[in-house]
Amino acid sequence: MSAWLCAIDHKRVGILYMLSALLFFLAGGMEAMVMRAQLAAPNLKLVAPEVYNQMFTMHGTTMIFLVAMPVLTGFGVYLVPLMIGANEMALPRLGALSFWLQLFGGVLLYISFASGSAPDAGWFSYAPLSEKPFSGGAGLDYWALALLLITGGSIGSAVNLIVTIATSRAPGMTMRLVPLFVWSTFITSVMIIFALPALAASLVMLLSDRLLHARFFDPAQGGSPLLWQHYFWIFGHPEVYIVVLPAFGMISEIIPVFSRKTIFGYPLMATSSVAIAFLSYGVWAHHMFAVALGRNFLAVFAASSMLIAVPTGMKIFSWIATMWGGAIRFTTAMLFAVAFLLEFTIGGLSGVAFATVPVDWQMTDTYFVVAHIHYVLFGGTVFALFAGAYYWFPKISGRMLDESLGRWNFWLVVIGFNAAFFVQHFLGLLGMRRRVYTYPDLPWFGALNVISTIGAAILAFGILLFCANVLMSLYFGAPAGDDPWNAWTLEWAAASPPPLENFAEIPRVRSRRPLWDLKHPEAPDWTRA
Amino acid sequence: MGSPFSPHSAQTHLIAAVFSVVLVIAGVIFLVVAAGVIYSSVRYRSRGVTAAEPRQVFGSRKLEILWTVVPLAIVTGLFVITVRAMVLIDAPQESGQTPDLVITGHQWWWDARYPNGALATGDIHIPAARRLLVRIESTDVIHDFWVPELARKMDAVPGRPSYIWLEADAPGTYSGACSEFCGAQHAWMRFRMIAEPEASFNAWLLRQIQPLAEPTGAAAEGARLFRTKKCEDCHALGKKGPDLTHVATREFLGAGISRNTPENLALWLTNPQAAKPGNRMPDTPLTANERAALLAYLESLQ
Missing domain, CATH: 1.10.760.10 (Cytochrome c-like domain)
Known part of the structure; x- marks a missing residue:
């Protein structure tokens, strides 16, 4: 126990991140199921309006800040040193501090339930709704304080990852040779350092308004409600890429190994991530297209938002080109990676629809948005995380996840996810608004909502099956060996699970696939690239 | 609730047209991606035979240029369509013109004030086939005025009024609702736009400002x-x-x-x-x- 509480080894800290994220994932999932139950039929009264509003606020906050960010940080902290041939993070104590800040932030957020007033202003808590006169309980104070702790933890782990990647790479591994997962983690960490302070600033302003009678967002006293929106989305849109880019990195590791081909267009893959990172700071106002901000102002943000489709499209086509001509093995990890390509494309395309300002003028804040964000964050990030879990679990635990349970897990998640969320596009097109605790009995509303609820139940079952697979395989899984997938990056040169000191001898790196070079002395990569 | 695809004004017709273009383009792109994914999954599936590794391809300058330039061309086209539509749909924000109607969001209902002093709550009457300049306001938190068949949605921001064009090309009842989360009863912040022929609208408007008969009993x-x-x-x-x-x-x-x-x-x-x-x-x-x-x-x- 104390070995875990006092852990500073990057592998233990990484596992702590992943486990805490899994627990919060189940909590956020339960909140989602309460919402889907309440919406299963028109005019239901399973929960009170305030409770429903707490559910979607906590669901969104949990999934973004307590699941997506920490689990990706966890994968980063666990894998980056192994992938770059290092034995430790550069700043191990900062790593532990960052985790505990993050976890205590999460615990503080959930204590708000015990206080009797959980936050209920939505995960982006627009002022002035989030101000004292309209949200009198302590819920939003918990929310803001918890997010401040999480912000500190996130910045700490980002600094740590940047320093590690910059200084601890194996001899010979230039930045042009690091695995793409490391590249995307590096870019993500830089984004965190520039984006999260905007969130912290907005939270401090909100707390000042709520607790110290400041007037940042009160128009009657010279403040501005839109100030909150600008600050929040200057953080909020880079945040989307913060939780998507590392997932891209995972896909860029997994598809090549199971296609038996090197990644197609490595330099473009890395530079397109950099392009996405740069563009992501110039798109925030597309969350505010329904505010009268002026036509020219909005047009600039429409252009930048549409431009993001270009580097994203490059990635999708490069992944397909990697599969093309390969010898594809459909393990569960690869199934999730391939499904990711299709689901994420749907989310990306509906994103382009929202960048088209007149479409946004109809569809924003409807279920079309709810569908869009879930295709990006679930169809994108979570599908990639499932792929990553099946791919790296053998390295982390030394045992394989069960493949036949994995198939069930995969198909239930695919069917459940699409049933739950694809119909929400139609609900949006029919005029169903997001964040309503109930709806009148309008044509199709009941039928489409009950399909969505059934889909959510199937999805929940698929996720529980994953948890069962993890628990069972920890004890009964087939031993993995060091390199079960015949892979190419350095983590597979370490033992499974890796000992405290990852590598007895730091390998010398001459190409992007050091293990390919070892396995194919007749045609090593460094002779070609 | 009406759908953006049952438009009843020049503005919403235009939005529906732009939206259709976007959906068609998105559909085609999805089919291209899906075809690539499914074809390579089926064609290049390896059935457990331990064969030699396939030929390693590190990239292709030509292909990479292709899938940079084509998406760039598509979004450039979309951008042009977007800006042209915005110019036609968007109302002037600082024209100095007196609005035909002032619509205000409250937690949790809507009302509308008319130039003659009339006030409508919940059921907002407008003359059909006339383009109105509407001022959108809020008295408390941020709301959003949305009648999918008649107009773009517009946030009602306290202390910061904004303007939209509102028009119904035919008499009828069109439902609307608040479309920005605004607290406990956001779900029930609905309203109806009742578009009437000019004459009956004018009669209704006049009735609103006449004093009611003294109540009896x-x-x-x-x-x-x-x-x-x-x-x-x-x-x-x-x-x-x-x-x-x-x-x-x-x-x-x-x-x-x-x-x-x-x-x-x-x-x-x-x-x-x-x-x-x-x-x-x-x-x-x-x-x-x-x-x-x-x-x-x-x-x-x-």
Whole structure:
């Protein structure tokens, strides 16, 4: 126990991140199921309006800040040193501090339930709704304080990852040779350092308004409600890429190994991530297209938002080109990676629809948005995380996840996810608004909502099956060996699970696939690239 | 709720057209991606035979240029369409022109003020086939005015009014709702736009500013109670609650949460929190006789 509480080894800290994220994932999932139950039929009264509003606020906050960010940080902290041939993070104590800040932030957020007033202003808590006169309980104070702790933890782990990647790479591994997962983690960490302070600033302003009678967002006293929106989305849109880019990195590791081909267009893959990172700071106002901000102002943000489709499209086509001509093995990890390509494309395309300002003028804040964000964050990030879990679990635990349970897990998640969320596009097109605790009995509303609820139940079952697979395989899984997938990056040169000191001898790196070079002395990569 | 694809104004027709273009392009792109994914999954699937590694391809300058340039061309086209449509749809924000209608969002209902002083709550009447300049306001938190068939949505930001074009090409009833989360009863912040031919609209508008007949009998007692029980302290223009001057003519109560029947109206007098949980109306202790008198008065407000 104390070995875990006092852990500073990057592998233990990484596992702590992943486990805490899994627990919060189940909590956020339960909140989602309460919402889907309440919406299963028109005019239901399973929960009170305030409770429903707490559910979607906590669901969104949990999934973004307590699941997506920490689990990706966890994968980063666990894998980056192994992938770059290092034995430790550069700043191990900062790593532990960052985790505990993050976890205590999460615990503080959930204590708000015990206080009797959980936050209920939505995960982006627009002022002035989030101000004292309209949200009198302590819920939003918990929310803001918890997010401040999480912000500190996130910045700490980002600094740590940047320093590690910059200084601890194996001899010979230039930045042009690091695995793409490391590249995307590096870019993500830089984004965190520039984006999260905007969130912290907005939270401090909100707390000042709520607790110290400041007037940042009160128009009657010279403040501005839109100030909150600008600050929040200057953080909020880079945040989307913060939780998507590392997932891209995972896909860029997994598809090549199971296609038996090197990644197609490595330099473009890395530079397109950099392009996405740069563009992501110039798109925030597309969350505010329904505010009268002026036509020219909005047009600039429409252009930048549409431009993001270009580097994203490059990635999708490069992944397909990697599969093309390969010898594809459909393990569960690869199934999730391939499904990711299709689901994420749907989310990306509906994103382009929202960048088209007149479409946004109809569809924003409807279920079309709810569908869009879930295709990006679930169809994108979570599908990639499932792929990553099946791919790296053998390295982390030394045992394989069960493949036949994995198939069930995969198909239930695919069917459940699409049933739950694809119909929400139609609900949006029919005029169903997001964040309503109930709806009148309008044509199709009941039928489409009950399909969505059934889909959510199937999805929940698929996720529980994953948890069962993890628990069972920890004890009964087939031993993995060091390199079960015949892979190419350095983590597979370490033992499974890796000992405290990852590598007895730091390998010398001459190409992007050091293990390919070892396995194919007749045609090593460094002779070609 | 109407759909953006059943447009009833020049602006929403244009949005529907742009949206159709976007959906077609998105559909084609998805099919291309899906075809690539499915073809390579099927064609290049390896069935467990341990063969030699396939040929390693590190990239292709030509292909990479292709899938940079083609998406760039597509989004450039979309951008042009977007800007052209925005110019046609968007109303001037600083024209100095007097608005034809001022629509205000409150937690949780809408009302509309007309240049002649008339006030409409919940059911907002407009003349059909006339483009109106509408000013959108909020008195408390941020709301969003949305009638999918008639106009783009527009946020109602406190302290920062904004303007839209609102138009119905044919008489009819079009439903609308608040489309920005605004607190406990965001779900029930619905309203109806009633578009009428010019003549009947003008007649309606005139009726709104004519004084109602003096209430008689129980209704007169109700009118007295409306003052002494301090109902009117909130239920008036510019106050905390919705104006009730023509409440009996409304189809719905509580911005859509229930039909306007005597039983549902009575519930607001006995237990407002049961009528609409979370709303800002306090309990007012009333005897059965007082309740009946107030009901009679409210039902007389045609």
